[in-house]
Amino acid sequence: MTLPRPLPRLFSRLPLPPLAAPALGLALTRLLRRIATRQPAILSRLGPYQAARFLIDVQDGPVLLLMEPEARRITALPRRAPPPHDAAIRGRMAAFLAMLHGTEDGDALFFSGELEISGDTSAVLALRNALDDAELDLTGELAALARPPFDRWLRRASHLAAQRSGYALSREEPLA
Amino acid sequence: MDLTIGPIAFFWTAETVSDFYRRMATTPARRVVIGEWVCSKRLPFWQQEIPGAIETLLAAGKEVALSTLALITLKRERRQTEELFGAGLPVEIADLGALKHLPEGAAFQVGPTVNVYNEGTLEWLARKGATRICLPPELPLASVEVLARAGAAAGVAIEVWGHGRAPLAISGRCYHARLHDRAKDSCLFVCGEDPDGREVQTLDGHDFLTVNGVQTMGHAHTTVAGQIAELVQAGVVSLRLSPQAGDFAGVVDVYHHLTEGMPAPGALAQLRARMPGARFADGFLAGAPGLRGAG
Amino acid sequence: MMELVCPAGTPAALRAAVDAGAHTVYCGFADETNARNFPGLNFSREELAEGVAYARARGARVLVAINTFPRAGGQALWHRAVADAHQAGAHAVILADPGLIAHAAEAHPDLRLHLSVQAAAANPDAINLYAEAFGIRRVVLPRVLTVEEITAINREIDIETEVFVFGGLCVMAEGRCSLSSWATGLSPNMNGVCSPASHVAYEEVAGNNEARLGGYLIHRTPKGAPVPYPTLCKGCFTAPATRTGPAQTGHIFEDPVSLDATELIPKLQKAGVTALKIEGRQRSRAYVAQVVRAFRAAVEAAEQGAPMPAGLLAKLTEGQAATTGAYAKTWR
Numbered sequence: 024m025t026l027p028r029p030l031p032r033l034f035s036r037l038p039l040p041p042l043a044a045p046a047l048g049l050a051l052t053r054l055l056r057r058i059a060t061r062q063p064a065i066l067s068r069l070g071p072y073q074a075a076r077f078l079i080d081v082q083d084g085p086v087l088l089l090m091e092p093e094a095r096r097i098t099a100l101p102r103r104a105p106p107p108h109d110a111a112i113r114g115r116m117a118a119f120l121a122m123l124h125g126t127e128d129g130d131a132l133f134f135s136g137e138l139e140i141s142g143d144t145s146a147v148l149a150l151r152n153a154l155d156d157a158e159l160d161l162t163g164e165l166a167a168l169a170r171p172p173f174d175r176w177l178r179r180a181s182h183l184a185a186q187r188s189g190y191a192l193s194r195e196e197p198l199a
Numbered sequence: 200m201d202l203t204i205g206p207i208a209f210f211w212t213a214e215t216v217s218d219f220y221r222r223m224a225t226t227p228a229r230r231v232v233i234g235e236w237v238c239s240k241r242l243p244f245w246q247q248e249i250p251g252a253i254e255t256l257l258a259a260g261k262e263v264a265l266s267t268l269a270l271i272t273l274k275r276e277r278r279q280t281e282e283l284f285g286a287g288l289p290v291e292i293a294d295l296g297a298l299k300h301l302p303e304g305a306a307f308q309v310g311p312t313v314n315v316y317n318e319g320t321l322e323w324l325a326r327k328g329a330t331r332i333c334l335p336p337e338l339p340l341a342s343v344e345v346l347a348r349a350g351a352a353a354g355v356a357i358e359v360w361g362h363g364r365a366p367l368a369i370s371g372r373c374y375h376a377r378l379h380d381r382a383k384d385s386c387l388f389v390c391g392e393d394p395d396g397r398e399v400q401t402l403d404g405h406d407f408l409t410v411n412g413v414q415t416m417g418h419a420h421t422t423v424a425g426q427i428a429e430l431v432q433a434g435v436v437s438l439r440l441s442p443q444a445g446d447f448a449g450v451v452d453v454y455h456h457l458t459e460g461m462p463a464p465g466a467l468a469q470l471r472a473r474m475p476g477a478r479f480a481d482g483f484l485a486g487a488p489g490l491r492g493a494g
Numbered sequence: 495m496m497e498l499v500c501p502a503g504t505p506a507a508l509r510a511a512v513d514a515g516a517h518t519v520y521c522g523f524a525d526e527t528n529a530r531n532f533p534g535l536n537f538s539r540e541e542l543a544e545g546v547a548y549a550r551a552r553g554a555r556v557l558v559a560i561n562t563f564p565r566a567g568g569q570a571l572w573h574r575a576v577a578d579a580h581q582a583g584a585h586a587v588i589l590a591d592p593g594l595i596a597h598a599a600e601a602h603p604d605l606r607l608h609l610s611v612q613a614a615a616a617n618p619d620a621i622n623l624y625a626e627a628f629g630i631r632r633v634v635l636p637r638v639l640t641v642e643e644i645t646a647i648n649r650e651i652d653i654e655t656e657v658f659v660f661g662g663l664c665v666m667a668e669g670r671c672s673l674s675s676w677a678t679g680l681s682p683n684m685n686g687v688c689s690p691a692s693h694v695a696y697e698e699v700a701g702n703n704e705a706r707l708g709g710y711l712i713h714r715t716p717k718g719a720p721v722p723y724p725t726l727c728k729g730c731f732t733a734p735a736t737r738t739g740p741a742q743t744g745h746i747f748e749d750p751v752s753l754d755a756t757e758l759i760p761k762l763q764k765a766g767v768t769a770l771k772i773e774g775r776q777r778s779r780a781y782v783a784q785v786v787r788a789f790r791a792a793v794e795a796a797e798q799g800a801p802m803p804a805g806l807l808a809k810l811t812e813g814q815a816a817t818t819g820a821y822a823k824t825w826r
Contacts, residue, residue: 068504068534125506128781135720136703144694145533148776152534155778156504270667272616272643280619295592295613296620314669314683316563319593337672337681338566345566367673368666368727370747371638371820378733378742392738399746400732403711407731408673410746415666417676482679488708489676 026117026127026137027189030083044086044099051088051097054164058157059095066092068153075146078108081116110142110150117190125155126191162193200431200458201229202451203333203358205310205441206236206266206293208366208411210391213245219442220252224259226451229437231256232291232310234266234283238373238412239276240386253288262289269293269312270369270413289330298327306330311360311439312369316342318349325353333439336360336367336421339486340429347434356436361423361454363441364396364409364416365489374410383413394444406478407490419480422493424453424470425463426484449473467494495797496759497769499557499656500786503535503776508545510779512554515790519549520557520588521775527575528559529612530775531686539578546583555585561610563591563669563683573597580605588634589613590669592624599628609633611658612669612682618650625653632656634771637753638667638820641761648766657762659755660785661773663819665727665748673726677708689725696721722750754816756789756803759796 059066066073069092079088086099089106100106112119118137121127129151132138140147162181166174178193185192204223207216223231233252235242256263265283268276271294281300283290291308292298301307308331315321315332324332332355334346343359350357375397376386390397396409398418406418423430423438430438438458440451453461453469467479482491500516502508511519522528524536537545546556558579564572572591576598579587587605589595590612598607611634615621624630632654635644648655666673671688675681678693693708698717705713705724712724722728727747735741755762759770770793772785792802 067538070533072533122778125778125780128778130723130777131781134722136718139696139703139721141696141698144691144696148532148691149534151778152504152532152776156506156534158506158779270614270616270638270670271619272638274646277617277619294616294620296615296617296623299619299623312670314563314591316591316683317566317569317593319564319569319597320591321593323592323596335672335683337675337684342566349566365672365676367676368671370666371636372665372748374747378746379739389738393736397733397736400734401710401712402714402730402732402743404732405710407710408676410733415673415747483675486679488679489672 026115026121029115029117032083044101047086048088048097048099051099052095053168055090055092055097056095057168058159058164059092062157062159065153065157068156069149072143072146072149075109075143075150076107077146077150078105078111078142079119080111080113081119082113083115108142110140110144110146112138112140112147114138120161120191122151123154123159123161124191124194125158129155158194160194200427200435201437202227202361202454202458203437203439204228204231204451205333205363205439206232206234206291207442208237208364208414208416209394209396209442209444210238210241210388210412211245211394211444212391213248215394216245217248217252219447220248221255222448223451224255224261226448227455228261228440228451230262230264232264232266232308234291236266236269236293236310236312237369237414238390239268239273239279241388241390241412242279244388244391264289264291264308266291266310267293267297269310269366270371271296272371291331291333301328304328309333311335312366315346318345321346321349321355322353325350325355329355331356331358331437333358333360333437336365337483337489340426340433340484341486343430343435343484344433351434357434358437358439359423359430359435359484360421361438361440362450363420363439363443364411364418365421365441365483366414366416367408367489368415370413370415373413374415375412378410386412417480417490419478419490419492420474421483421489422467422470422479422481423484424457424466424479425481425493427457427463429484443474446473464494496763496767496793497656498786498789498793499769499771500789501661501772501775501777501782502545503530503532503774504779505537505541505545507775507777507779507782508556509548510783511786512549512552514783514786516554516786518555518557518585518769519545520559520771521545522559522561523575523578525571525575526562526565526684526686527572529561529610529682529686530559531562532776533691535776539582542579542582542584550583556583557586557588557608558582558584559588559610560594561588561590561612561669562686563612564594565684569593569597573601576602576605586631592627595624595628595630606631608656610669611636611664614667614669616667618647621647621651621653625651632768634658636668637664641758641765641821644762644767644821645765654768655766656769656771657755657767658753658773659759659762659770660789661752661777663748663751663753663773663817671727677710677726689723694724725750751817753819755818755821756792758818758821759792759802760799763796 373383396411479493481493590610712729
């Protein structure tokens with residue numbers, strides 16, 4: 024599998040502006056709630072693992088994310104303070120996006136080491152399978168949260184960014 | 200509750216086999232199942248001992264049944280299976296396909312490598328003529344209880360895996376040969392070098408499995424020594440003891456005492472004395488990992 | 495044309511398989527009635543009905559695998575699964591347990607029955623036994639047979655055969671393996687899981703990635719190298735030295751390879767095989783779509799007597815060696 028290059032190192036070392044983490048958390052929580060409302064099957068597929076706390080460690084990103092499906096909450100936290108969690112997934116942004124958009128097989132991402140898991144392996148499998156079934160499209164979801172004409176701009180920008188970077192930013196653009 | 204000595208799982212010399220059955224004739228076991236259970240390539244080396252062994256065992260008052268192979272694929276193996284049914288002794292099927300050769304209306308027995316997990320299958324086998332079933336080793340007590348009741352209702356005697364390295368898997372590939380970088384068809388009978396199978400450990404040094412040709416077994420010896428009362432209560436009528444090298448007659452004696460009421464801790468101590476260095480497991484019946492230590 | 499039977503662990507994967515050219519899709523209910531009882535996977539009754547409708551509208555069929563061995567005292571769950579699959583319009587159910595098959599044949603005489611690979615019917619006698627006793631219409635052959643043996647079997651039986659051509663590879667006779675319950679207490683036959691994720695732990699120890707199953711170390715690889723899933727029969731073990739041979743450490747049963755029998759498709763067709771099966775209900779919809787597209791092209795090529803497209807799936811087996819498994823005799 025060939026994933027695109029990682030994000031520049033600068034990105035993960037950048038000091039965060041004040042309130043950036045809470046703002047990111049709020050935005051992602053809003054996104055999660057929208058997805059949960061529109062695609063309740065994700066939660067039913069998670070089954071008992073809805074209550075699990077997933078630590079998402081995007082290694083070329085600036086913060087750690089803690090996702091709590093049952094509470095419909097995503098919290099952004101500084102790297103130096105990893106919160107208690109049940110399962111952790113670590114990897115580059117490109118790998119997460121590829122899994123989220125189904126452009127790469129989750130099994131292949133895990134077993135090639137692109138994504139590393141620790142903690143409750145069952146919870147991670149349940150999450151992966153639930154996401155795969157949901158056929159998510161992050162660009163589409165984000166655009167839906169934006170007001171016109173910003174939604175159209177967002178789609179175009181995402182398309183362009185995906186072409187330039189090779190990152191899977193929406194469902195329709197599988198990596199070749 | 201009585202004792203059944205299962206077929207020899209390992210590749211022993213003809214002489215070892217004939218000695219073994221002479222000894223078994225003197226034990227308190229009620230019945231003996233005899234035949235090549237694992238690999239048909241081994242059979243020519245010891246089959247000439249089978250008639251004599253049967254004669255000795257019958258003369259000693261044992262019931263004797265003939266076992267089929269656990270995995271029948273080749274034409275030769277199918278022919279041998281068909282011949283077993285014509286030998287005039289009860290046949291224990293170790294592969295369900297053997298039933299195709301069952302003469303109309305004949306009775307048969309079912310070994311532990313046939314998947315009998317529920318009443319439906321037990322009743323179907325009973326309708327086909329099964330009179331005795333040794334249940335798969337991995338079944339928990341809750342299932343054994345249900346199946347023993349169903350067996351009693353259908354006129355089928357229910358036996359459980361009482362002692363020995365449990366048969367965990369069978370394959371088209373020979374792992375013994377593979378360990379010596381050989382293919383199955385050019386194995387040079389390396390499995391004969393390990394009379395109790397070749398031991399396999401995990402990377403962190405835990406005794407784990409035993410390779411026996413195309414068969415994979417547990418490393419620890421499964422024992423129901425600590426669970427006899429529950430099995431009797433459930434209506435299980437026989438314990439299967441699986442042959443191994445060493446003082447197996449002594450092992451049979453321990454189980455005989457157990458069925459006569461000897462307490463488990465004493466029995467385990469005696470087993471340990473007769474099998475120096477062996478480890479014992481009893482997880483399957485408890486619904487736990489099969490390798491869970493006994494005692 | 496040979497029929498392509500494709501896996502679906504989720505409704506999205508079912509749609510992906512159908513869209514990619516699957517003739518038939520197989521799936522299971524989200525409980526221990528099927529042998530891929532994994533977290534987050536499988537179908538509810540509603541999802542199955544929707545899946546059947548989606549497939550039918552596009553000329554494809556759905557099979558439902560109910561291929562574990564019913565629990566003594568708990569058979570009703572399996573009986574209900576057969577009834578619900580029938581009701582949902584499944585083209586056939588894939589069963590392994592003789593008792594359950596007897597029940598299905600009696601309670602649903604018009605339901606088409608396939609014999610699961612988990613029944614390990616590895617010779618014509620076993621297959622004919624099931625065919626005669628229960629009216630089984632198709633057998634999924636165990637992955638322990640060579641192409642020659644498959645040819646010979648087809649000469650002696652009257653029902654259809656289906657063989658695996660791609661994906662995970664059981665090295666033991668399927669449905670006859672208790673390695674998983676030996677280490678974890680949970681087995682394919684009873685619980686529909688093998689080396690279950692609930693007992694898997696990945697950990698970084700002293701610069702190595704370690705994968706454990708039930709607490710036992712099954713794989714250790716240097717950090718950064720791929721970490722295989724700790725499936726027991728593909729694990730790394732040590733056989734200590736004996737009188738006759740040195741100690742061996744390695745993949746004593748099977749290397750972590752996957753099956754790819756693409757090149758054998760023409761031979762399998764000649765052997766009289768009706769359907770080709772792709773393993774992988776636990777894989778993503780993207781994987782399913784790619785594999786199905788590739789195999790659809792392959793069976794179309796085989797139909798025209800054209801050579802098999804080479805390297806079609808190199809990307810999907812990348813990082814993992816592929817093998818033709820037992821189909822070639824040398825594997826043994």
